[in-house]
Amino acid sequence: MAKQKGVVFLEGTIGGVNFYYRKGVPTARAAGGGFTKKAIKTSANMVRVRESNSEFGKCAQVNKNFKQAIRPFLLGYKDGTLHSRLMQLFLKIKDCDINSARGARCVAEGISTSVGVQRFKAFVFTPKRPVLLPCSYGFDWDALLLSATHFDVQTVGFPKEASFMELVFGVVRFDFQTLTYSLVMAAPLVIDREYASNSFTLSVAALPGGTGVLFAMLRVAFYQEVNGENYLLAGGNAFGVEVVSVKE
Known part of the structure; x- marks a missing residue:
């Protein structure tokens, strides 16, 4: 039996290792039998444990930096499950890496596969608002333009308290x-309850520089205006984030 160390503590079984809390202390042990911290590092029987730990640690770093990269889209949003759900996503994408040996598999290789990209695109950031808008919308990588059509503000689902979206x-x-990143942002668009158009567009001036995977991301948030101050309504379906499109 060994104590878990780090900023992320697990529960469940991964790679033949049971992760659990014992008297409030995060603990790990081999499924079906106990082991020591020394055994984890040196025992031939613990090879799979070391391999799983190595891959898990790399995914944890991806998770940490990725959340920093998308921070502008998550400001004000509170969801205690997001960290663990993203961790499970990156572990699954890592599993798509069929070129690396066990213990060396990584998200970077996994997301270079079609299955890895599909898993990334299918991830639901905000389960209480999985579909951001009840209309057709997408991003044109050549025109650098997000376009929405067949939009009807009456079907958006304004929370009762919301003044605008x-x-x-x-x-x-x-x-x-x-694990480096860059981003470009479009000017925010405010839509109130009286919005009459059935379409809208949002554009960026250029693509962000650097290397890596490009993804277009959209955030929908509702606010309540009180005495000239705007307050974010982040609970329930009043907040949504989605990866609209991905380009490798």
Whole structure:
């Protein structure tokens, strides 16, 4: 039996290792039997444990840096499950790496596969608002333009307290190998309850520089205006984030 160390503590079984809390202390042990910290590092029987630990640690670093990269889209949002759900996503994308040996598999290789990209695109950031807008919308990589059509403000689902909706759009470039990132943002678009048009567009001036995967990201957030101050309504379906498009 060994104590878990670090900023992320697990529960469950991964790679033949049971992660659990014992008297409030995060603990790990081999499924079916105990072991020591020394055994984890040196025992031939613990090879799979070391391999899993190595891959898990790399995914944890991806998770940490990725959340920093998309921070402008998550400001004000509170979801205690997001960190662990993203961690599970990156572990699954890592599993798509079929070129590296076990213990050396990584997200950078996994997301270079079609299955890895699909898993990334399918991830639901905000389960309480999985579909941001009840209309057709997409990003044109050549025109650098997010376009929405067949839009009807009456079907958006304004929370009762909301005064207006704000759309925040940007393109992020994230290098899953070096964990570096850059982004460009469009000017926010505010839509109130009286919005009459059935379409809108948001554009960026250029793509972010650097290397890595490009993804266009959209945030929908509702605000309540009280005495001239705007307050974010981040609970329930009043907040949504989505990866609209991905370009390798």
